[in-house]
Amino acid sequence: xxxxxxxxxxxxxxxxxxxxxxxxxxxxxxxxxxxxxxxxxxxxxxxxxxxxxxxxxxxxxxxxxxxxxxxxxxxxxxxxxxxxxxxxxxxxxxxxxxxxxxxxxxxxxxxxxxxxxxxxxxxxxxxxxxxxxxxxxxxxxxxxxxxxxxxxxxxxxxxxxxxxxxxxxxxxxxxxxxxx
Amino acid sequence: xxxxxxxxxxxxxxxxxxxxxxxxxxxxxxxxxxxxxxxxxxxxxxxxxxxxxxxxxxxxxxxxxxxxxxxxxxxxxxxxxxxxxxxxxxxxxxxxxxxxxxxxxxxxxxxxxxxxxxxxxxxxxxxxxxxxxxxxxxxxxxxxxxxxxxxxxxxxxxxxxxxxxxxxxxxxxxxxxxxxxxxxxxxxxxxxxxxxxxxxxxxxxxxxxxxxxxxxxxxxxxxxxxxxxxxxxxxxxxxxxxxxxxxxxxxxxxxxxxxxxxxxxxxxxxxxxxxxxxxxxxxxx
Ligand code: SF4
Numbered sequence: 001x002x003x004x005x006x007x008x009x010x011x012x013x014x015x016x017x018x019x020x021x022x023x024x025x026x027x028x029x030x031x032x033x034x035x036x037x038x039x040x041x042x043x044x045x046x047x048x049x050x051x052x053x054x055x056x057x058x059x060x061x062x063x064x065x066x067x068x069x070x071x072x073x074x075x076x077x078x079x080x081x082x083x084x085x086x087x088x089x090x091x092x093x094x095x096x097x098x099x100x101x102x103x104x105x106x107x108x109x110x111x112x113x114x115x116x117x118x119x120x121x122x123x124x125x126x127x128x129x130x131x132x133x134x135x136x137x138x139x140x141x142x143x144x145x146x147x148x149x150x151x152x153x154x155x156x157x158x159x160x161x162x163x164x165x166x167x168x169x170x171x172x173x174x175x176x177x178x179x180x
Numbered sequence: 181x182x183x184x185x186x187x188x189x190x191x192x193x194x195x196x197x198x199x200x201x202x203x204x205x206x207x208x209x210x211x212x213x214x215x216x217x218x219x220x221x222x223x224x225x226x227x228x229x230x231x232x233x234x235x236x237x238x239x240x241x242x243x244x245x246x247x248x249x250x251x252x253x254x255x256x257x258x259x260x261x262x263x264x265x266x267x268x269x270x271x272x273x274x275x276x277x278x279x280x281x282x283x284x285x286x287x288x289x290x291x292x293x294x295x296x297x298x299x300x301x302x303x304x305x306x307x308x309x310x311x312x313x314x315x316x317x318x319x320x321x322x323x324x325x326x327x328x329x330x331x332x333x334x335x336x337x338x339x340x341x342x343x344x345x346x347x348x349x350x351x352x353x354x355x356x357x358x359x360x361x362x363x364x365x366x367x368x369x370x371x372x373x374x375x376x377x378x379x380x381x382x383x384x385x386x387x388x389x390x391x392x393x394x395x396x397x398x399x400x401x402x403x404x405x406x407x408x409x410x411x412x413x414x415x416x417x418x419x420x421x422x423x424x425x426x427x428x429x430x431x432x433x434x435x436x437x438x439x440x441x442x443x444x445x446x447x448x449x450x451x452x453x454x455x456x457x458x459x460x461x462x463x464x465x
Contacts, residue, residue, distance in 0.1 A: 036235030042228035070218040072209075075225050080375045083239065083384035086232070110237040110385035 040086070040112070041166045043075040047085035047109070051102055051138065052128075053092025056152035057119035061089060063155045071159060082108040087165050088142075089158075093121040093128045094135045106142040112172055114165040117144045118158055120151040127151075186265060193264045194257060197400040198393060202226045204403070205396075208429055212370075215433050233389030241290040241382055248286030249383065249390045255279035256397035263404055266330035269317045276401060279394065280306045283379065286391075290382040298378030302366035304440045308447050309353045315455040316353075319346045320408075322462045329408070338410040340420070345458040347409050349451045350402075351424060356447075357402045360432040363447070365440050369432075 050058050064071045065078055079085055082105045094102060106115070117138040120126035125136040138144050145168045148161035206223040213220025222228075240246055259276040262268075284306070287299035317327070323342040324331040332339060340347060352363075359369035367378030383391045406424045410416035438446075 036231055039228040039231035040235060042222070043225065043232040067216055067218045070213070070220075072213060072221050073219045075221050075228055079377070081377045081381055083382065084377060084380075084388060086236075108384075110239045112236070 037170065040169050044086045044114075044162065044166055044169075045077045045079045045084055046087050046089055046162070047079060047082050047105065048089045048091070049102065049105055051090050051092040051098055051122065052095050053119065053121055057091035057121070060152045060155050061091060061118060061158055064158055069155050069159065071162075074159075074163070076162065082106075083110065085109050086113060086169075087162060088113065088115045089118055089162075090115065090122050090138045090144075091118045091152075093125045093131075094138055094141055095131075095133045096135060097133065099135055099141045102138070102141050112169060114145045114168050114172075115142055116146045116148060116158075116161045116165050118148045118150075118153045118161065120149065123147050123149060189264055190261050193261050197260055198230075198396050201396040201400045201403070202230070204425065205399075208425070211429050212433060215429075230389055230392055233392060234386055236385035236389070238386040239384040240387055241292075244289035245286050245383065245387060248282045248289065249387055249394070252279050252282040252286065253390050253394040253397070255282065256394040256401070260397050260401045260404065263329055263401060266328060266333075269320060269327045269329060272329075272401075273313060273317055276398065277306070277310060279398065280310075283391065283394075287379045287382060292382050294376040295379070295382040298366050298376075298381055301440055302379040304444060305356050305363065305366055308363075308444050309356045312349050312353055312447070312451045312455060315452075315459065316343075316346050316350055316405075319343045319455070319458055319462065322459065332408055332411050336412055338412050338416060340409045342462060343409065343458055345454040347406070347420075347424075349455050349458075350406060350409075351427065352447050352451050354402050354406065354424060355428060355431060356443075358399060358428055360428055362431075362435040362438040363443055364437055365443060368437070 048058070048061055062078075063069065071078075082088075086109075088106060088109060090102065106113075115138070117123055121128060122138045125131075125134050128134050129136065135141065146161045146165045148157050150157055153161070203223070205226040206221075209225060210220045210223060255275050256279045259272050259279060262272045262275060280302075284299045284302050287295045287302065320332065320339060320343070321327050323339055324335050356363045359367055361368070364370075365378075367380045368374050380388065380391065403421055403425070407417035407421050410420045
């Protein structure tokens with residue numbers, strides 16, 4: 001009798017070790033995680049690195065910033081600073097000179113981050129592939145998440161590539177959660 | 181009872197300031213985009229940016245950066261809380277000066293030349309607007325007879341009638357504080373206008389989020405100072421706020437960034453002259 005009465009009493013304060021407390025805490029953490037995940041998709045800041053491109057791809061990339069394409073409507077901002085960037089856009093082939101710079105820029109970006117390689121050159125080395133000093137595509141130096149083909153890649157394709165990169169954020173987050 | 185009331189005010193100010201300032205900045209970005217015939221980001225974009233930054237890795241180059249960003253945040257919060265508690269304007273002034281300085285120290289704590297140059301420019305900005313802010317506070321003192329914020333509410337006549345030129349001077353201070361053109365010397369409020377980010381260059385990830393949040397509190401303080409000029413009615417205060425902010429956006433969109441020497445010369449020349457005329461007029465009355 002006493003036991004049942006005790007159990008039905010409403011608990012005023014949850015004990016840190018109790019399951020209910022853990023559930024509440026999990027729910028709170030889950031909510032914050034969801035909020036941040038949503039914000040991450042809504043606010044990707046780009047860093048554009050010209051890794052030895054013929055400038056064709058660069059012109060198309062910068063065209064996205066013009067009022068015609070207006071990428072700011074997706075919350076996208078082109079920042080010049082790797083320390084503030086979420087997405088690294090790389091155009092052009094990698095050569096032995098600039099591979100260190102590329103690696104350094106990638107390392108300076110705080111996690112989570114996504115790399116989008118733009119144009120035939122960034123994919124495989126393109127028409128410069130056979131050159132002496134060329135290492136090849138961007139994926140030889142840093143992990144690439146999205147490849148945007150074309151010579152040069154169209155602004156529409158580049159915007160699509162960035163949006164695809166945002167979905168990678170979600171996947172990466174899921175992967176991280178499963179790994180916990 | 182008084183204590184409870186004060187605690188409630190503190191909590192409300194700490195919670196509502198970021199919400200209000202975030203919305204104002206969202207409107208700012210919308211209007212700016214419309215001026216450039218773009219669609220622009222959603223209204224809540226500043227909040228997305230902030231939450232995203234909080235979710236990022238905390239990367240610091242030097243442990244002092246941590247210390248400086250937190251002091252920056254706390255003193256920015258303290259300054260606006262003091263304003264709402266009706267404290268001494270001079271005290272508020274010194275607290276907000278210390279918060280500006282801690283941002284500079286944080287940027288100076290790292291050897292990066294970009295950050296160093298940004299820090300020097302930020303110092304020049306602080307040097308430009310702080311004397312003007314003091315003159316504005318002296319103007320308020322000459323009108324109300326006290327340095328306390330409460331005294332502004334005690335006189336039932338808007339400060340604007342006695343300090344018409346001071347609000348123009350405050351407009352200069354606001355432009356510098358909001359990091360808008362032509363005074364976005366240390367770092368622009370629009371990230372895409374920058375090659376690197378001046379004084380913000382070395383703040384990254386979650387740490388940069390804290391710097392952003394602290395800056396929101398600073399903007400909140402500057403906007404509240406504007407509203408103080410029509411403290412007698414809430415609608416008057418809101419009208420002053422709206423007009424001031426609209427003019428800020430307009431100036432931002434029609435001007436380009438100038439050099440620090442131009443800023444120092446121009447702002448001091450115009451600011452000191454206007455402030456002096458206003459103060460002399462108050463004295464002669
Ligand atoms: S893919 Fe074509 S346009 Fe782009 S950098 Fe290479 S050669 Fe130039």
